[in-house]
Amino acid sequence: MKADFILRNIGQLITVAGSDKPRVGKEMSELEILEDAYLAVRDGRILKVAKGEPGEDIIGEGTVIEDARGLTVSPGLVDPHTHLVHGGSRENEFSLKLEGVPYIDILKQGGGILSTVRATKEATHEELYHKAKKSLDTMLGFGMTTVEAKSGYGLDLETEIKQMEVAKRLDEEHPVDIASTFLGAHAVPMEYKRRSDEFVEKVIEMLPVVKERELAEFCDVFCEEGVFSVDQTRRILLEAKKLGYKLKIHADEIVSLGGAELAAEVGAISGDHLMAASDRGIELMAREGVVADILPGTSFNLGKAYAPARKMIDMGVPVALSTDYNPGSCPTENMQFIMQLGSLGLRMTPKEVFTAVTINAAHSIGRAHEIGSLEPGKKADFVVFDAPNLDYIIYHFGISHTKEVYKGGKLVY
Ligand code: NIG
Ligand code: FE
Known part of the structure; x- marks a missing residue:
């Protein structure tokens, strides 16, 4: 299946994959982070997340590709x-x-x-x-x-x-x-x-x-x-x-x-x-x-x-x-x-x-089947932070690190 939209060249993609139950104990620190990754969207939902560069399997004639310039991406907060x-x-x-x-x-x-x-x-x-x-x-x-x-x-x-x-x-x-x-x-x-x-x-x-x-x-x-x-x-x-x-x-x-x-x-x-x-x-x-x-x-x-x-x-x-x-x-x-x-x-x-x-x-709020992680099938709600990694967002405090926000795959901020 071809993507409508691909965000490539993501420095750290915090996917938080694989959580059908709320995370407890050590699981709270085991969220999946893909380095040098991309994220593909179709019909407002996540089609694929992976390391490296997107291939012909998901790039079609109508696919829009944006460059995240090595920044950090997480699920929408x-x-x-x-x-x-x-x-x-x-x-x-x-x-x-x-x-x-x-x-x-x-x-x-x-x-x-x-x-x-x-x-x-x-x-x-x-x-x-x-x-x-x-x-x-x-x-x-x-x-x-x-x-x-x-x-x-x-x-x-x-x-x-x-x-x-x-x-x-x-x-x-x-x-x-x-x-x-x-x-x-x-x-x-x-x-x-x-x-x-x-x-x-x-x-x-x-x-x-x-x-x-x-x-x-x-x-x-x-x-x-x-x-x-x-x-x-x-x-x-x-x-x-x-x-x-x-x-x-x-x-x-x-x-x-x-x-x-x-x-x-x-x-x-x-x-x-x-x-x-x-x-x-x-x-x-x-x-x-x-x-x-x-x-x-x-x-x-x-x-x-x-x-x-x-x-x-x-x-x-x-x-x-x-x-x-x-x-x-x-x-x-x-x-x-x-x-x-x-x-x-x-x-x-x-x-x-x-x-x-x-x-x-x-x-x-009972919505983990739809949001809260970047996995195929879930809503394409994600944030691009003007930060090189996850730690930086917390360490450099008191300011907003948001560069862009996508909701259902659409740029809304
Ligand atoms: O979560 N504690 C009760 N309710 C709110 C405060 C509401 C208010 O002060 O207007 C709270 O802290
Ligand atoms: Fe309250």
């Missing part, structure tokens, strides 16, 4: 945890944060997430769309080709739906693919302050409506002291599971509450944050194959300890990395900085980091 669609920003809380006021105390006083809820309620669909699109353009520039996006700044059905409809429209209109998550239980609204169980029932009532409108594939809960308890989280997630949602949890971000244990118990696809996860929780996640989705930008920005990534890798938990892009705990779209924090903060090797933002990230 996958971000499995963002709060992409929201109104407003929270720089007004920045000085409070610097004075040492805890993140969760700002929320308890009606700020934090609840302040973004107010801004999101006030914003029109169009305003939310343009703000999120701008962020998505930035993300694409950092090499992200698939992004998960959570609701959770409405806390009422109408606004939650408005957020998810924006995500759906972006998925259709923007080159970056979006995986949508319903996070109706992101905070307890002020009017339910001492009646959080009642609010839990409200969220449960929203589940079938969201499902019926095909607005979300995943259901997530912010399980945290002072937000939703382990019992409340379990109650919501088990109802969601019955309706066919895949499950995610904001687990053990600040307090060691048992979120990691719960992620394993309910069969979540990922447990996210985990800065305060217990050893028992980590062990159970490893046993159940729950992906630990770690968000080092949040630790960095909140000035908190990093999640125990090394321990997780040693204990056999598949690790993914995300930006957590949101207006409060992590206002950045820069996935390459997150990857650098993966090494500088979490002490992961550059190879482990690449595994975490490609195949393991794809597994944590």
Whole structure:
């Protein structure tokens, strides 16, 4: 079969081949790298990856051939945890944060997430769309080709739906693919302050409506002291599971509450944050194959300890990395900085980091059959980095190394 497009003269082609399960332990450093290689595309999918120069078997009359000039190519980066669609920003809380006021105390006083809820309620669909699109353009520039996006700044059905409809429209209109998550239980609204169980029932009532409108594939809960308890989280997630949602949890971000244990118990696809996860929780996640989705930008920005990534890798938990892009705990779209924090903060090797933002990230949003590695048949989503090798991308920190981004074999950046 002839290729539509071939990228030749790739210095390092990080294929991440051969991962039908998320990678664990040593496998996280065993990603396949082809030196002096090429990549061939047909009908938006990978036709072939190999060392050396492409031959007549794949070069036809219509084949376009480009020269990568010895640069580094990886699968498109996958971000499995963002709060992409929201109104407003929270720089007004920045000085409070610097004075040492805890993140969760700002929320308890009606700020934090609840302040973004107010801004999101006030914003029109169009305003939310343009703000999120701008962020998505930035993300694409950092090499992200698939992004998960959570609701959770409405806390009422109408606004939650408005957020998810924006995500759906972006998925259709923007080159970056979006995986949508319903996070109706992101905070307890002020009017339910001492009646959080009642609010839990409200969220449960929203589940079938969201499902019926095909607005979300995943259901997530912010399980945290002072937000939703382990019992409340379990109650919501088990109802969601019955309706066919895949499950995610904001687990053990600040307090060691048992979120990691719960992620394993309910069969979540990922447990996210985990800065305060217990050893028992980590062990159970490893046993159940729950992906630990770690968000080092949040630790960095909140000035908190990093999640125990090394321990997780040693204990056999598949690790993914995300930006957590949101207006409060992590206002950045820069996935390459997150990857650098993966090494500088979490002490992961550059190879482990690449595994975490490609195949393991794809597994944590249930899309590893389509994306996350460059193998024949998969979507031709890939990034050309202006870097001589994989290590360089992590070592030279704080900047973007992206030269080009291809989505479905088409140049989109
Ligand atoms: O993942 N922790 C809860 N949710 C987000 C923060 C959202 C916000 O502060 O607006 C997080 O960190
Ligand atoms: Fe989050």
